[in-house]
Amino acid sequence: MLRAAIKYSYVNAKTRTMHSKRLRPSDWHVIEDVKDSQGFIQYLATTFYGPWISPLIQNRKVGPLSFETRIFKSLFHDYHKIHHGLSSQTSKELILALFSRFEGENLKIVLRAIFSGLKKTDVAHLLYPVEEFSKMRLEGLWTQKGIKGIVKLLETTPFGPLLHHALPQFEAQGRLFPLEMAIDISCYRRIATTTEALRGEKDRKEAKKILGSFIDMLNISHIARLRFIYGLSPEEALNYSYPGGNKLHLKELHAIAKAGSPASMLKLLPEPLKTIAKAWEQQDLATIRIGLEEWVLGEIRRAFLGNPFHLGVPIAHLLGKELEIRCLVRLYQAKIQKMSRPATEIVPSLFLKGGEQIVQAS
Amino acid sequence: MNVRNISGALMAVILVLAPSLALAVQPVQDTAGGSAKWGFMGAALAVAGSTIGAGIAVGLVGAAAMGAISERPEVAGRALIFLGLAEGIAIYGLIIAIMILGKI
Numbered sequence: 224m225l226r227a228a229i230k231y232s233y234v235n236a237k238t239r240t241m242h243s244k245r246l247r248p249s250d251w252h253v254i255e256d257v258k259d260s261q262g263f264i265q266y267l268a269t270t271f272y273g274p275w276i277s278p279l280i281q282n283r284k285v286g287p288l289s290f291e292t293r294i295f296k297s298l299f300h301d302y303h304k305i306h307h308g309l310s311s312q313t314s315k316e317l318i319l320a321l322f323s324r325f326e327g328e329n330l331k332i333v334l335r336a337i338f339s340g341l342k343k344t345d346v347a348h349l350l351y352p353v354e355e356f357s358k359m360r361l362e363g364l365w366t367q368k369g370i371k372g373i374v375k376l377l378e379t380t381p382f383g384p385l386l387h388h389a390l391p392q393f394e395a396q397g398r399l400f401p402l403e404m405a406i407d408i409s410c411y412r413r414i415a416t417t418t419e420a421l422r423g424e425k426d427r428k429e430a431k432k433i434l435g436s437f438i439d440m441l442n443i444s445h446i447a448r449l450r451f452i453y454g455l456s457p458e459e460a461l462n463y464s465y466p467g468g469n470k471l472h473l474k475e476l477h478a479i480a481k482a483g484s485p486a487s488m489l490k491l492l493p494e495p496l497k498t499i500a501k502a503w504e505q506q507d508l509a510t511i512r513i514g515l516e517e518w519v520l521g522e523i524r525r526a527f528l529g530n531p532f533h534l535g536v537p538i539a540h541l542l543g544k545e546l547e548i549r550c551l552v553r554l555y556q557a558k559i560q561k562m563s564r565p566a567t568e569i570v571p572s573l574f575l576k577g578g579e580q581i582v583q584a585s
Numbered sequence: 586m587n588v589r590n591i592s593g594a595l596m597a598v599i600l601v602l603a604p605s606l607a608l609a610v611q612p613v614q615d616t617a618g619g620s621a622k623w624g625f626m627g628a629a630l631a632v633a634g635s636t637i638g639a640g641i642a643v644g645l646v647g648a649a650a651m652g653a654i655s656e657r658p659e660v661a662g663r664a665l666i667f668l669g670l671a672e673g674i675a676i677y678g679l680i681i682a683i684m685i686l687g688k689i
Contacts, residue, residue, distance in 0.1 A: 229644065229645065
């Protein structure tokens with residue numbers, strides 16, 4: 224305990240202070256009620272997102288992407304701080320692995336651009352601003368004329384082996400989908416490997432619990448989308464699932480991939496998801512996703528209760544903030560498109576109501 | 586805890602205890618028939634234990650305070666209060682040592 228306290232006293236205090244600056248239910252209610260996107264940005268500029276959002280107030284013609292890339296910068300700033308504050312190399316590796324998802328997203332955008340013959344300037348506004356923290360440089364990729372050249376150039380990166388493996392599928396299918404999935408899967412494999420490599424038992428247990436819940440949420444929505452929107456076979460959908468889940472392992476994933484409809488898929492979920500999912504049975508996939516986010520947020524908030532000296536706290540903060548930013552982006556897009564959907568259909572209610580009391584009661 | 590940490594902690598204990606132990610083993614002209622050396626030993630242990638404890642506490646609280654202050658500079662005042670509380674542990678040992686030495 225003393226050893227863990229020495230190891231985490233600094234990063235735990237720093238993370239909790241960062242966590243305390245996140246949006247409160249009162250903030251959510253104000254941004255839910257503002258009439259237009261400009262009012263949305265003006266209020267958000269008064270919160271701790273201010274330094275990143277304020278420049279958008281001057282520029283009145285702001286697209287959702289410009290907003291998205293700016294607000295994500297605050298998350299990457301937190302990644303940088305937490306990585307800097309951790310003392311153990313294995314913990315730092317896990318933070319880098321988590322961050323590699325955003326590098327992977329940028330890589331997918333570059334692949335799509337080169338595949339469609341677009342220039343760097345055409346897609347620069349779509350890229351996540353990862354420069355502060357990332358060591359991966361995408362500049363070299365723009366000089367390549369074909370996808371094969373890019374895959375060769377990426378051979379030494381963590382994405383290399385799976386991209387190389389997916390190249391024949393890309394050539395056979397003539398679409399980027401296998402390469403995009405290879406990028407995603409290599410990120411989550413890296414996360415699973417680095418989680419297993421954590422030295423402390425408590426660190427490993429807490430990290431597996433939080434990341435596992437997050438991966439479960441992704442796998443459920445991912446399999447549902449691949450099966451019921453893109454019409455992939457159960458085997459293909461399963462093939463593209465991510466490793467490292469908490470409640471859903473290969474057996475459970477196989478069962479839900481074989482389900483004939485989203486409703487029957489929800490019935491096959493293991494507990495406690497099965498009980499929670501009863502409320503979503505008549506809902507569309509977007510609402511199910513919000514329900515899953517709600518469940519993950521509950522797991523994330525649990526990490527802040529009890530013994531504070533473990534890696535679960537910084538990971539929970541990073542994932543919680545990521546979900547918060549994704550919800551803000553969704554809400555902002557709804558404001559731009561003047562959608563009349565209530566915020567409860569866009570944002571998990573734990574954000575809107577405040578969640579500590581709910582978690583403690585359960 | 587690695588060997589470096591253990592040897593560092595041992596060195597700290599020796600540095601704190603050695604002078605007091607040396608003093609304790611000296612022939613002392615006392616009225617209680619040589620029991621004064623145990624008094625010196627007790628005083629040394631009280632100071633050593635409380636100082637090491639306060640050191641650990643200040644290390645932990647200080648690190649946490651630095652983490653919190655770096656994110657919210659306005660909590661610096663409150664963080665200093667907690668640092669003072671941790672530092673206070675050493676004073677308890679010192680008071681006990683003075684009380685023991687006063688009895689010799």
